[in-house]
Amino acid sequence: MIKYALRCDQAHDWEAWFDSISGYETQVGRGLVECPLCGSKAVEKAPMAPAVWSSKSDRPAPPASVDTPVPLANGPDPLSLPEPVKAFFQGWKEHIEQNYDYVGDAFAKEVRAMHEGDSEERLVYGQATAKEAKELIEDGISVAPLPALATPKPVRGYH
Template identity: 40%
Template sequence: MIRYNLRCENDHHFDGWFRSSEGFDTLKKAGQVTCTQCGSVSVEKALMAPGVATSEAKRDLHTPRNPQEKALEDLRRQVEENSDYVGMSFAAEARAMHDGSAPTRAIHGEAKLEDARKLLEDGIPVAPLPFRSRQRAN
């Protein structure tokens, strides 16, 4: 995962987490990168220093150290507690619920970029989460 310092056209500064540089570019082109304060889709990477892991950071990787990390951890906890993890079946499950062939419920999981794009093109509302699921199987 890559963390970028971002800035919108209204000079709001915020962080964003992406799987890769290409992932950021793809999501930005699709209008999926928006300002956390005003919702603007005119977002650019801001100048940032590289992060270097210290022994303290290595010791406690899951403890948030700033308000943004705490907010992300709180969001993760809320998503995991209030939705079903469906793994790589996410696109199929979302489509089945949209079509009415499966009961509607909150879900989260994994999807290939092209599958997520098809869902959006078909009017099925989905959004990327700014973190990976802990339930992800490798």
């Protein structure tokens, strides 16, 4: 996995994870990467500082195994977030509702069918197990978790 700092033609900045360098390039080339604030597909990598650690103890812990339970959402109560943050997630949620098809638990099956050419490509969201997500990524299919505050439909594990 690789994380890029991205910027759209409207000067909005955000970060996104991709399965590989070629995964990023493929998604941008197919118009699948878009600004979460304005929806622009004119996206490019933004300058990014490398992660440098002065000692082993400064390094972040490695990611947990896909079999290890991990909280899907934590942090402050969403109602206590600053208004600009709530507005950002509300805009993201509305963008997803208007532009993506909800496929529920069939997410892994749907994106695999699109990747293999058995189904027409379209923007979708839904649920997948950690094992399903790992298998999709290993097969070169780019997927990413959707923050709970930006999820239009209820997702297992979110309250």
